[in-house]
Amino acid sequence: MEVSAIELLIRGRRTIRQFNEQPLSKETIVDLLEAAVWAPVHSRKEPWRFILFMEAGRKQFADAVLHTFSKDELERWGPKLQNDYCERIQAHLLIVIEADPRQREWEDAVGAGSALIQNIQLLAWEQKIGVVWKTNEYNFDPDFCRMTGVKPGERIIGTLHLGYFDQDKIPKPRPRTPARELLTCISAAGGEEQQ
């Protein structure tokens, strides 16, 4: 059977951590977001908003990350990160969700937000734009949130770095466990498992 375009896209997408410096426009990212918001949502209210750092605005993001570092980390990683975050990586995108103390509402919002992030990753991959989805400690740091404009009562569910990348630097896939090994299928009366 011929493999569909969407299956090829899902299987072929890789997380990209090494970007090149080819410029990526705000319009391109906005177009990705306009399509990605068609993710499923389980509430009348779409739970997300986005904060994008590009061009000279990347310094604000880098400063907020570096602010969360210890003295040792700053010495070790500071100059490289400044360069990566302000020069090499074209865009940093925070996916922000309104916090909800009710477990089901919160999990629904994170679920919808995760679907949206995967939409972004797939749409970007189709255009040869790389993405890495990060849940680093700084996402949970109140100072980082304040310095990046995340409001009280909001939570970051993902920091995405976006940019173009060299096609010969696509990482090898981590193997996946075949789904059939993870599947319990009850297809007979009495709950007997069928192979």
Ligand SMILES: Cc1cc2nc3c(=O)[nH]c(=O)nc-3n(C[C@H](O)[C@H](O)[C@H](O)COP(=O)(O)O)c2cc1C
């Ligand atoms: C919820 C979530 C959080 C992630 N957080 C990080 C992260 O903090 N840092 C990172 O380098 N990659 C992160 N990733 C990317 C994974 O490491 C990556 O998806 C995994 O290695 C599989 O690689 P692939 O996306 O190329 O298939 C995250 C992925 C998910 C789904």
